[in-house]
Amino acid sequence: MLDGRTKVVIIGAGFSGIAAAKELRHTSVEVTVIDRQNHHCFQPLLYQVATAALSPADVAWPIRHVLRKQKNTTVLMAEVRAIDTAQRRVETDSLSVPYDFLVLATGAAHSYFGHDEWAEVAPGLKRIEDATLIRRRILIAFERAELAMDAAERQRLLTFVIVGGGATGVEMAGAISEVARQSLARDFRRIDPTTARIVLIEAGPRIMPAFPPNLSDYIRRTLIKKGVEVMSATRVLSCDEHGVDLEHGRLDADTIIWAAGVVASPAAHWLDVRHDRAGRTNVGADLSVPAHPNVFVIGDTATVVDQPGIPGIAAAAKQMGRYVGRLIAAHAAHRPLPPPFRYRHRGDLATIGRQAAVVKLGWFELRGFLGWLFWSVVHIYFLIEARDRFIVAFTWFWEYVTFQRGARLITQVPPTERS
Numbered sequence: 001m002l003d004g005r006t007k008v009v010i011i012g013a014g015f016s017g018i019a020a021a022k023e024l025r026h027t028s029v030e031v032t033v034i035d036r037q038n039h040h041c042f043q044p045l046l047y048q049v050a051t052a053a054l055s056p057a058d059v060a061w062p063i064r065h066v067l068r069k070q071k072n073t074t075v076l077m078a079e080v081r082a083i084d085t086a087q088r089r090v091e092t093d094s095l096s097v098p099y100d101f102l103v104l105a106t107g108a109a110h111s112y113f114g115h116d117e118w119a120e121v122a123p124g125l126k127r128i129e130d131a132t133l134i135r136r137r138i139l140i141a142f143e144r145a146e147l148a149m150d151a152a153e154r155q156r157l158l159t160f161v162i163v164g165g166g167a168t169g170v171e172m173a174g175a176i177s178e179v180a181r182q183s184l185a186r187d188f189r190r191i192d193p194t195t196a197r198i199v200l201i202e203a204g205p206r207i208m209p210a211f212p213p214n215l216s217d218y219i220r221r222t223l224i225k226k227g228v229e230v231m232s233a234t235r236v237l238s239c240d241e242h243g244v245d246l247e248h249g250r251l252d253a254d255t256i257i258w259a260a261g262v263v264a265s266p267a268a269h270w271l272d273v274r275h276d277r278a279g280r281t282n283v284g285a286d287l288s289v290p291a292h293p294n295v296f297v298i299g300d301t302a303t304v305v306d307q308p309g310i311p312g313i314a315a316a317a318k319q320m321g322r323y324v325g326r327l328i329a330a331h332a333a334h335r336p337l338p339p340p341f342r343y344r345h346r347g348d349l350a351t352i353g354r355q356a357a358v359v360k361l362g363w364f365e366l367r368g369f370l371g372w373l374f375w376s377v378v379h380i381y382f383l384i385e386a387r388d389r390f391i392v393a394f395t396w397f398w399e400y401v402t403f404q405r406g407a408r409l410i411t412q413v414p415p416t417e418r419s
Protein backbone atom coordinates (compact mmCIF):
# COMPACT_ATOMS: atom_id res chain seq x y z
CA MET A 1 0.00 0.00 0.00
CA LEU A 2 2.68 2.48 -1.06
CA ASP A 3 0.34 5.39 -1.83
CA GLY A 4 -2.32 4.35 0.69
CA ARG A 5 -4.50 2.45 -1.80
CA THR A 6 -4.64 -1.32 -1.67
CA LYS A 7 -3.08 -2.78 -4.81
CA VAL A 8 -4.88 -5.78 -6.29
CA VAL A 9 -3.26 -7.55 -9.22
CA ILE A 10 -5.37 -10.00 -11.23
CA ILE A 11 -3.50 -12.22 -13.66
CA GLY A 12 -5.74 -13.50 -16.45
CA ALA A 13 -8.80 -11.84 -17.96
CA GLY A 14 -10.81 -14.98 -18.62
CA PHE A 15 -14.16 -15.68 -16.98
CA SER A 16 -12.83 -15.76 -13.43
CA GLY A 17 -10.42 -12.81 -13.71
CA ILE A 18 -13.00 -10.51 -15.32
CA ALA A 19 -15.60 -11.51 -12.70
CA ALA A 20 -13.15 -10.66 -9.89
CA ALA A 21 -12.22 -7.32 -11.50
CA LYS A 22 -15.87 -6.34 -11.99
CA GLU A 23 -16.68 -7.14 -8.38
CA LEU A 24 -14.04 -4.57 -7.35
CA ARG A 25 -15.33 -1.76 -9.56
CA HIS A 26 -17.00 0.31 -6.82
CA THR A 27 -14.22 -0.05 -4.27
CA SER A 28 -11.28 2.14 -3.30
CA VAL A 29 -8.69 -0.47 -4.29
CA GLU A 30 -6.36 -0.04 -7.25
CA VAL A 31 -6.81 -2.95 -9.67
CA THR A 32 -4.29 -4.07 -12.28
CA VAL A 33 -5.41 -6.76 -14.74
CA ILE A 34 -2.57 -8.48 -16.59
CA ASP A 35 -3.18 -10.76 -19.57
CA ARG A 36 -0.85 -11.95 -22.32
CA GLN A 37 -3.65 -11.39 -24.82
CA ASN A 38 -5.46 -8.13 -25.45
CA HIS A 39 -8.85 -9.84 -25.56
CA HIS A 40 -11.23 -11.79 -23.39
CA CYS A 41 -12.32 -14.91 -25.25
CA PHE A 42 -15.73 -16.55 -24.89
CA GLN A 43 -14.41 -20.11 -25.16
CA PRO A 44 -17.80 -21.87 -25.30
CA LEU A 45 -18.36 -20.48 -28.81
CA LEU A 46 -14.84 -21.06 -30.13
CA TYR A 47 -15.96 -24.20 -31.94
CA GLN A 48 -18.21 -21.97 -34.07
CA VAL A 49 -15.16 -19.97 -35.15
CA ALA A 50 -13.27 -23.22 -35.81
CA THR A 51 -16.10 -24.40 -38.08
CA ALA A 52 -16.57 -21.05 -39.85
CA ALA A 53 -19.97 -20.16 -38.40
CA LEU A 54 -18.74 -17.09 -36.52
CA SER A 55 -15.81 -14.72 -36.97
CA PRO A 56 -13.19 -14.28 -34.22
CA ALA A 57 -14.45 -10.79 -33.34
CA ASP A 58 -17.90 -12.25 -32.61
CA VAL A 59 -16.57 -14.23 -29.64
CA ALA A 60 -13.76 -12.07 -28.23
CA TRP A 61 -13.58 -8.51 -26.96
CA PRO A 62 -10.66 -6.23 -26.06
CA ILE A 63 -10.12 -6.44 -22.29
CA ARG A 64 -9.66 -2.66 -22.19
CA HIS A 65 -13.09 -2.24 -23.71
CA VAL A 66 -14.71 -4.71 -21.30
CA LEU A 67 -13.26 -2.82 -18.31
CA ARG A 68 -13.30 0.68 -19.82
CA LYS A 69 -15.82 2.06 -17.33
CA GLN A 70 -13.80 0.95 -14.29
CA LYS A 71 -11.75 4.01 -13.43
CA ASN A 72 -9.85 2.14 -10.67
CA THR A 73 -8.62 -0.54 -13.12
CA THR A 74 -5.51 -0.58 -15.33
CA VAL A 75 -5.11 -3.24 -18.03
CA LEU A 76 -1.62 -4.43 -18.98
CA MET A 77 -0.87 -6.75 -21.87
CA ALA A 78 2.09 -8.76 -20.61
CA GLU A 79 3.05 -12.38 -20.03
CA VAL A 80 3.59 -13.38 -16.42
CA ARG A 81 6.78 -15.38 -15.92
CA ALA A 82 7.21 -15.58 -12.14
CA ILE A 83 5.88 -14.41 -8.79
CA ASP A 84 8.02 -13.18 -5.94
CA THR A 85 5.83 -13.80 -2.90
CA ALA A 86 8.49 -12.49 -0.49
CA GLN A 87 8.70 -9.10 -2.25
CA ARG A 88 5.03 -9.25 -3.32
CA ARG A 89 5.78 -8.64 -6.97
CA VAL A 90 4.56 -10.15 -10.23
CA GLU A 91 7.35 -10.52 -12.80
CA THR A 92 6.24 -10.21 -16.40
CA ASP A 93 8.12 -10.26 -19.68
CA SER A 94 8.18 -6.45 -19.63
CA LEU A 95 7.81 -5.09 -16.11
CA SER A 96 7.53 -5.95 -12.43
CA VAL A 97 4.21 -5.13 -10.73
CA PRO A 98 3.79 -4.83 -6.92
CA TYR A 99 0.70 -6.19 -5.16
CA ASP A 100 -1.00 -6.32 -1.77
CA PHE A 101 -3.51 -8.94 -2.97
CA LEU A 102 -2.84 -11.23 -5.89
CA VAL A 103 -5.45 -13.19 -7.87
CA LEU A 104 -4.21 -15.89 -10.23
CA ALA A 105 -6.82 -16.65 -12.88
CA THR A 106 -4.65 -18.06 -15.64
CA GLY A 107 -6.86 -20.94 -16.77
CA ALA A 108 -5.72 -24.19 -18.35
CA ALA A 109 -4.05 -25.48 -21.52
CA HIS A 110 -4.24 -28.71 -23.54
CA SER A 111 -2.64 -31.80 -22.16
CA TYR A 112 -1.12 -34.29 -24.57
CA PHE A 113 -0.35 -36.71 -21.75
CA GLY A 114 3.40 -36.34 -22.12
CA HIS A 115 3.35 -36.16 -25.94
CA ASP A 116 3.61 -32.43 -26.56
CA GLU A 117 5.00 -33.20 -30.02
CA TRP A 118 1.42 -34.13 -31.06
CA ALA A 119 0.32 -30.51 -30.63
CA GLU A 120 1.67 -29.58 -34.05
CA VAL A 121 -0.45 -32.15 -35.91
CA ALA A 122 -3.42 -32.24 -33.54
CA PRO A 123 -4.20 -28.71 -32.36
CA GLY A 124 -6.59 -28.22 -29.47
CA LEU A 125 -9.18 -25.49 -29.13
CA LYS A 126 -8.50 -22.94 -26.44
CA ARG A 127 -7.69 -19.61 -28.01
CA ILE A 128 -8.79 -17.60 -31.03
CA GLU A 129 -5.54 -18.59 -32.77
CA ASP A 130 -6.40 -22.28 -32.28
CA ALA A 131 -9.87 -21.75 -33.73
CA THR A 132 -8.59 -19.96 -36.84
CA LEU A 133 -5.86 -22.59 -37.31
CA ILE A 134 -8.42 -25.41 -37.12
CA ARG A 135 -10.79 -23.54 -39.45
CA ARG A 136 -7.97 -23.11 -41.95
CA ARG A 137 -7.05 -26.80 -41.78
CA ILE A 138 -10.65 -27.94 -42.26
CA LEU A 139 -11.24 -25.63 -45.23
CA ILE A 140 -7.86 -26.42 -46.82
CA ALA A 141 -8.54 -30.16 -46.50
CA PHE A 142 -11.61 -29.77 -48.74
CA GLU A 143 -9.69 -27.58 -51.20
CA ARG A 144 -6.83 -30.08 -51.44
CA ALA A 145 -9.25 -32.97 -51.80
CA GLU A 146 -10.77 -31.15 -54.80
CA LEU A 147 -7.26 -31.09 -56.34
CA ALA A 148 -6.25 -34.66 -55.40
CA MET A 149 -5.81 -37.17 -58.26
CA ASP A 150 -5.45 -40.23 -56.07
CA ALA A 151 -8.60 -41.73 -54.50
CA ALA A 152 -6.89 -42.89 -51.30
CA GLU A 153 -5.33 -39.47 -50.78
CA ARG A 154 -8.69 -37.82 -51.44
CA GLN A 155 -10.29 -40.01 -48.78
CA ARG A 156 -7.50 -39.21 -46.32
CA LEU A 157 -7.98 -35.50 -46.94
CA LEU A 158 -11.70 -35.89 -46.33
CA THR A 159 -11.21 -37.71 -43.03
CA PHE A 160 -11.48 -35.60 -39.87
CA VAL A 161 -10.55 -37.11 -36.53
CA ILE A 162 -11.54 -35.56 -33.23
CA VAL A 163 -9.80 -37.04 -30.20
CA GLY A 164 -11.82 -36.74 -26.99
CA GLY A 165 -15.56 -37.26 -26.51
CA GLY A 166 -16.25 -34.48 -24.00
CA ALA A 167 -18.26 -31.34 -24.75
CA THR A 168 -15.69 -29.78 -27.11
CA GLY A 169 -15.16 -32.99 -29.08
CA VAL A 170 -18.90 -33.54 -29.47
CA GLU A 171 -19.51 -29.94 -30.55
CA MET A 172 -16.66 -30.06 -33.06
CA ALA A 173 -17.75 -33.41 -34.52
CA GLY A 174 -21.36 -32.24 -34.94
CA ALA A 175 -20.32 -28.93 -36.47
CA ILE A 176 -17.77 -30.43 -38.92
CA SER A 177 -20.40 -32.89 -40.06
CA GLU A 178 -22.75 -29.98 -40.82
CA VAL A 179 -20.00 -28.11 -42.69
CA ALA A 180 -19.46 -31.19 -44.88
CA ARG A 181 -23.04 -32.33 -45.32
CA GLN A 182 -24.82 -28.99 -45.54
CA SER A 183 -22.75 -25.82 -45.93
CA LEU A 184 -20.23 -27.18 -48.48
CA ALA A 185 -22.46 -29.88 -49.97
CA ARG A 186 -23.01 -28.11 -53.31
CA ASP A 187 -19.86 -25.98 -53.55
CA PHE A 188 -17.40 -28.45 -55.10
CA ARG A 189 -17.39 -30.17 -58.52
CA ARG A 190 -14.75 -32.93 -58.32
CA ILE A 191 -15.45 -34.12 -54.79
CA ASP A 192 -18.62 -34.77 -52.88
CA PRO A 193 -18.11 -33.11 -49.46
CA THR A 194 -20.97 -35.19 -48.02
CA THR A 195 -18.72 -38.28 -48.25
CA ALA A 196 -16.35 -36.79 -45.66
CA ARG A 197 -15.60 -39.12 -42.78
CA ILE A 198 -15.84 -37.57 -39.32
CA VAL A 199 -14.58 -39.79 -36.53
CA LEU A 200 -14.95 -39.00 -32.83
CA ILE A 201 -12.61 -41.07 -30.66
CA GLU A 202 -13.08 -41.48 -26.92
CA ALA A 203 -10.87 -43.58 -24.65
CA GLY A 204 -13.56 -44.05 -21.99
CA PRO A 205 -16.57 -46.36 -22.31
CA ARG A 206 -18.95 -43.56 -23.40
CA ILE A 207 -18.88 -40.03 -24.75
CA MET A 208 -19.98 -37.10 -22.56
CA PRO A 209 -19.36 -38.95 -19.28
CA ALA A 210 -20.47 -35.85 -17.31
CA PHE A 211 -24.05 -36.57 -18.38
CA PRO A 212 -26.13 -39.53 -17.18
CA PRO A 213 -25.99 -42.60 -19.48
CA ASN A 214 -29.40 -41.92 -21.13
CA LEU A 215 -28.36 -38.42 -22.26
CA SER A 216 -24.90 -39.53 -23.28
CA ASP A 217 -26.56 -42.27 -25.38
CA TYR A 218 -28.91 -39.68 -26.92
CA ILE A 219 -25.88 -37.57 -27.89
CA ARG A 220 -24.18 -40.62 -29.44
CA ARG A 221 -27.27 -41.51 -31.47
CA THR A 222 -27.71 -37.90 -32.64
CA LEU A 223 -24.09 -37.74 -33.78
CA ILE A 224 -24.46 -41.02 -35.68
CA LYS A 225 -27.58 -39.63 -37.41
CA LYS A 226 -25.48 -36.64 -38.44
CA GLY A 227 -22.98 -39.03 -40.05
CA VAL A 228 -20.33 -39.01 -37.32
CA GLU A 229 -18.57 -42.29 -36.49
CA VAL A 230 -18.32 -42.58 -32.72
CA MET A 231 -15.53 -44.84 -31.43
CA SER A 232 -15.69 -45.14 -27.66
CA ALA A 233 -13.37 -47.31 -25.55
CA THR A 234 -10.70 -46.57 -28.17
CA ARG A 235 -7.31 -45.27 -27.20
CA VAL A 236 -5.13 -43.15 -29.50
CA LEU A 237 -1.57 -44.44 -29.34
CA SER A 238 0.05 -41.75 -31.48
CA CYS A 239 -0.65 -38.96 -33.97
CA ASP A 240 1.30 -37.83 -37.01
CA GLU A 241 0.63 -35.61 -39.98
CA HIS A 242 -0.96 -38.44 -41.93
CA GLY A 243 -3.29 -39.86 -39.29
CA VAL A 244 -3.62 -41.60 -35.93
CA ASP A 245 -2.59 -44.99 -34.61
CA LEU A 246 -5.28 -46.67 -32.54
CA GLU A 247 -5.09 -49.78 -30.40
CA HIS A 248 -6.74 -51.75 -33.18
CA GLY A 249 -5.17 -50.21 -36.25
CA ARG A 250 -4.38 -47.12 -38.25
CA LEU A 251 -6.75 -44.33 -39.30
CA ASP A 252 -5.46 -42.10 -42.11
CA ALA A 253 -6.63 -38.52 -41.72
CA ASP A 254 -5.48 -35.07 -42.76
CA THR A 255 -7.19 -33.12 -39.98
CA ILE A 256 -6.81 -34.15 -36.35
CA ILE A 257 -8.30 -32.10 -33.54
CA TRP A 258 -7.32 -32.65 -29.93
CA ALA A 259 -10.07 -32.35 -27.33
CA ALA A 260 -8.83 -34.97 -24.90
CA GLY A 261 -7.25 -33.37 -21.89
CA VAL A 262 -6.39 -30.21 -20.02
CA VAL A 263 -3.60 -29.18 -17.71
CA ALA A 264 -3.70 -26.14 -15.43
CA SER A 265 -1.53 -23.07 -16.02
CA PRO A 266 1.76 -23.10 -14.07
CA ALA A 267 0.34 -21.00 -11.19
CA ALA A 268 1.30 -23.62 -8.58
CA HIS A 269 4.81 -23.74 -10.03
CA TRP A 270 5.17 -19.92 -9.86
CA LEU A 271 4.09 -19.99 -6.20
CA ASP A 272 5.95 -23.20 -5.41
CA VAL A 273 2.89 -24.68 -3.69
CA ARG A 274 0.96 -27.96 -3.80
CA HIS A 275 -1.23 -28.94 -6.76
CA ASP A 276 -3.29 -31.88 -7.96
CA ARG A 277 -2.45 -34.29 -10.81
CA ALA A 278 -3.82 -31.86 -13.41
CA GLY A 279 -1.52 -29.13 -12.06
CA ARG A 280 -4.33 -27.18 -10.36
CA THR A 281 -3.22 -25.22 -7.31
CA ASN A 282 -4.66 -26.42 -3.99
CA VAL A 283 -6.66 -23.62 -2.39
CA GLY A 284 -8.52 -23.37 0.90
CA ALA A 285 -12.16 -22.59 1.62
CA ASP A 286 -11.64 -18.87 0.91
CA LEU A 287 -9.75 -19.71 -2.33
CA SER A 288 -6.47 -18.47 -0.90
CA VAL A 289 -3.28 -20.45 -1.06
CA PRO A 290 -2.23 -21.98 2.27
CA ALA A 291 0.79 -20.03 3.59
CA HIS A 292 -0.07 -17.04 1.36
CA PRO A 293 -3.34 -15.58 2.69
CA ASN A 294 -3.13 -12.60 0.31
CA VAL A 295 -2.78 -14.81 -2.80
CA PHE A 296 -5.88 -16.36 -4.39
CA VAL A 297 -6.10 -18.87 -7.22
CA ILE A 298 -9.41 -19.22 -9.07
CA GLY A 299 -11.10 -20.78 -12.10
CA ASP A 300 -9.68 -23.67 -14.11
CA THR A 301 -6.27 -23.34 -12.50
CA ALA A 302 -7.51 -23.98 -8.93
CA THR A 303 -8.76 -26.99 -6.99
CA VAL A 304 -10.68 -26.30 -3.79
CA VAL A 305 -9.37 -28.93 -1.41
CA ASP A 306 -12.55 -29.28 0.67
CA GLN A 307 -14.83 -29.28 -2.41
CA PRO A 308 -13.33 -31.77 -4.87
CA GLY A 309 -15.02 -32.15 -8.25
CA ILE A 310 -15.88 -28.54 -9.04
CA PRO A 311 -16.07 -28.72 -12.85
CA GLY A 312 -13.79 -26.69 -15.13
CA ILE A 313 -16.60 -24.63 -16.57
CA ALA A 314 -17.34 -20.94 -17.02
CA ALA A 315 -20.02 -20.85 -14.32
CA ALA A 316 -17.62 -22.18 -11.67
CA ALA A 317 -14.89 -19.74 -12.79
CA LYS A 318 -17.28 -16.79 -12.57
CA GLN A 319 -18.53 -17.82 -9.12
CA MET A 320 -14.95 -18.03 -7.83
CA GLY A 321 -14.08 -14.66 -9.37
CA ARG A 322 -17.06 -12.92 -7.82
CA TYR A 323 -16.33 -14.50 -4.43
CA VAL A 324 -12.69 -13.41 -4.36
CA GLY A 325 -13.64 -9.89 -5.53
CA ARG A 326 -16.10 -9.61 -2.63
CA LEU A 327 -13.58 -11.02 -0.17
CA ILE A 328 -10.83 -8.59 -1.18
CA ALA A 329 -13.28 -5.66 -1.13
CA ALA A 330 -14.27 -6.65 2.42
CA HIS A 331 -10.62 -6.96 3.47
CA ALA A 332 -9.77 -3.55 2.03
CA ALA A 333 -12.76 -1.88 3.67
CA HIS A 334 -12.16 -3.69 7.01
CA ARG A 335 -15.66 -5.16 6.77
CA PRO A 336 -16.61 -8.67 7.98
CA LEU A 337 -15.42 -11.28 5.51
CA PRO A 338 -17.93 -13.40 3.54
CA PRO A 339 -18.44 -17.05 4.60
CA PRO A 340 -16.33 -19.72 2.84
CA PHE A 341 -16.81 -20.23 -0.91
CA ARG A 342 -19.56 -22.70 -1.90
CA TYR A 343 -19.88 -23.74 -5.52
CA ARG A 344 -23.47 -23.98 -6.80
CA HIS A 345 -23.85 -26.26 -9.81
CA ARG A 346 -26.73 -24.95 -11.91
CA GLY A 347 -26.63 -27.62 -14.62
CA ASP A 348 -24.98 -28.97 -17.74
CA LEU A 349 -25.52 -28.01 -21.37
CA ALA A 350 -24.07 -29.42 -24.57
CA THR A 351 -24.89 -28.86 -28.22
CA ILE A 352 -24.53 -31.38 -31.01
CA GLY A 353 -25.15 -28.96 -33.87
CA ARG A 354 -28.21 -27.42 -35.47
CA GLN A 355 -31.40 -28.25 -33.68
CA ALA A 356 -29.82 -30.62 -31.21
CA ALA A 357 -28.61 -29.99 -27.70
CA VAL A 358 -28.91 -31.51 -24.27
CA VAL A 359 -29.78 -29.57 -21.14
CA LYS A 360 -29.76 -30.99 -17.63
CA LEU A 361 -30.68 -28.67 -14.78
CA GLY A 362 -31.25 -30.90 -11.76
CA TRP A 363 -34.33 -33.02 -12.53
CA PHE A 364 -35.18 -30.84 -15.54
CA GLU A 365 -34.01 -32.19 -18.89
CA LEU A 366 -34.40 -30.91 -22.43
CA ARG A 367 -33.11 -32.38 -25.65
CA GLY A 368 -33.44 -31.88 -29.40
CA PHE A 369 -34.69 -28.58 -30.80
CA LEU A 370 -36.00 -27.23 -27.48
CA GLY A 371 -32.66 -28.04 -25.88
CA TRP A 372 -30.88 -26.23 -28.71
CA LEU A 373 -33.10 -23.14 -28.29
CA PHE A 374 -32.38 -23.13 -24.56
CA TRP A 375 -28.64 -23.57 -25.18
CA SER A 376 -28.66 -20.69 -27.71
CA VAL A 377 -30.48 -18.29 -25.40
CA VAL A 378 -28.16 -19.10 -22.48
CA HIS A 379 -25.04 -18.58 -24.60
CA ILE A 380 -26.24 -15.33 -26.13
CA TYR A 381 -27.32 -14.07 -22.72
CA PHE A 382 -23.87 -14.73 -21.31
CA LEU A 383 -22.05 -12.91 -24.10
CA ILE A 384 -20.66 -9.80 -22.55
CA GLU A 385 -21.46 -7.02 -24.97
CA ALA A 386 -24.98 -6.17 -26.13
CA ARG A 387 -23.70 -5.52 -29.65
CA ASP A 388 -22.20 -9.00 -29.83
CA ARG A 389 -25.35 -10.57 -28.50
CA PHE A 390 -27.14 -9.09 -31.48
CA ILE A 391 -24.46 -10.14 -34.00
CA VAL A 392 -24.29 -13.70 -32.73
CA ALA A 393 -28.08 -14.01 -32.64
CA PHE A 394 -28.38 -12.61 -36.17
CA THR A 395 -25.54 -14.77 -37.55
CA TRP A 396 -27.03 -17.89 -36.06
CA PHE A 397 -30.48 -17.09 -37.37
CA TRP A 398 -29.10 -16.37 -40.86
CA GLU A 399 -27.06 -19.55 -40.87
CA TYR A 400 -30.05 -21.47 -39.61
CA VAL A 401 -32.37 -20.41 -42.41
CA THR A 402 -29.79 -20.43 -45.22
CA PHE A 403 -27.35 -23.21 -44.20
CA GLN A 404 -24.53 -20.77 -44.98
CA ARG A 405 -21.30 -20.43 -43.05
CA GLY A 406 -20.28 -16.80 -43.26
CA ALA A 407 -16.68 -16.99 -42.05
CA ARG A 408 -15.27 -19.41 -44.63
CA LEU A 409 -12.28 -17.36 -45.75
CA ILE A 410 -8.87 -19.07 -45.75
CA THR A 411 -6.25 -16.49 -44.78
CA GLN A 412 -2.62 -16.48 -43.63
CA VAL A 413 -1.78 -19.90 -44.99
CA PRO A 414 1.69 -20.86 -43.74
CA PRO A 415 3.97 -22.59 -46.30
CA THR A 416 3.58 -25.98 -44.55
CA GLU A 417 -0.15 -25.93 -45.16
CA ARG A 418 0.09 -24.84 -48.80
CA SER A 419 1.48 -28.01 -50.31
Ligand SMILES: Cc1cc2nc3c(=O)[nH]c(=O)nc-3n(C[C@H](O)[C@H](O)[C@H](O)COP(=O)(O)OP(=O)(O)OC[C@H]3O[C@@H](n4cnc5c(N)ncnc54)[C@H](O)[C@@H]3O)c2cc1C
Pocket residue numbers: 011012013014015016017034035036037039040041043044045046047078079080081105106107108125126167168265298299300301312313314315317349
Ligand atom coordinates in the same frame (compact mmCIF):
# COMPACT_ATOMS: atom_id res chain seq x y z
C1 LIG B 1 -13.46 -25.02 -26.52
C2 LIG B 1 -14.03 -24.81 -25.14
C3 LIG B 1 -15.40 -24.87 -24.96
C4 LIG B 1 -15.93 -24.66 -23.70
N1 LIG B 1 -17.30 -24.72 -23.56
C5 LIG B 1 -17.84 -24.43 -22.36
C6 LIG B 1 -19.24 -24.38 -22.20
O1 LIG B 1 -20.01 -24.61 -23.16
N2 LIG B 1 -19.75 -24.05 -20.97
C7 LIG B 1 -18.92 -23.78 -19.92
O2 LIG B 1 -19.41 -23.45 -18.84
N3 LIG B 1 -17.58 -23.84 -20.02
C8 LIG B 1 -17.02 -24.15 -21.21
N4 LIG B 1 -15.65 -24.20 -21.35
C9 LIG B 1 -14.82 -24.02 -20.16
C10 LIG B 1 -14.65 -22.55 -19.79
O3 LIG B 1 -14.37 -21.78 -20.94
C11 LIG B 1 -13.53 -22.45 -18.78
O4 LIG B 1 -13.89 -23.20 -17.64
C12 LIG B 1 -13.28 -21.01 -18.37
O5 LIG B 1 -12.82 -20.26 -19.47
C13 LIG B 1 -12.26 -20.94 -17.24
O6 LIG B 1 -12.08 -19.60 -16.90
P1 LIG B 1 -10.70 -19.11 -16.30
O7 LIG B 1 -10.92 -17.69 -15.90
O8 LIG B 1 -10.24 -20.06 -15.27
O9 LIG B 1 -9.65 -19.23 -17.49
P2 LIG B 1 -9.67 -18.67 -18.95
O10 LIG B 1 -11.03 -18.21 -19.36
O11 LIG B 1 -9.00 -19.71 -19.79
O12 LIG B 1 -8.73 -17.38 -18.90
C14 LIG B 1 -7.36 -17.46 -18.56
C15 LIG B 1 -6.71 -16.16 -18.99
O13 LIG B 1 -5.40 -16.12 -18.47
C16 LIG B 1 -4.51 -15.61 -19.43
N5 LIG B 1 -3.17 -16.12 -19.12
C17 LIG B 1 -2.78 -17.41 -19.04
N6 LIG B 1 -1.47 -17.50 -18.74
C18 LIG B 1 -1.02 -16.23 -18.63
C19 LIG B 1 0.24 -15.67 -18.34
N7 LIG B 1 1.33 -16.42 -18.09
N8 LIG B 1 0.36 -14.32 -18.32
C20 LIG B 1 -0.70 -13.53 -18.56
N9 LIG B 1 -1.94 -14.02 -18.86
C21 LIG B 1 -2.09 -15.35 -18.87
C22 LIG B 1 -5.07 -16.12 -20.74
O14 LIG B 1 -4.62 -15.32 -21.83
C23 LIG B 1 -6.58 -16.03 -20.51
O15 LIG B 1 -7.08 -14.79 -20.93
C24 LIG B 1 -15.09 -24.41 -22.59
C25 LIG B 1 -13.70 -24.36 -22.78
C26 LIG B 1 -13.18 -24.54 -24.05
C27 LIG B 1 -11.67 -24.47 -24.25
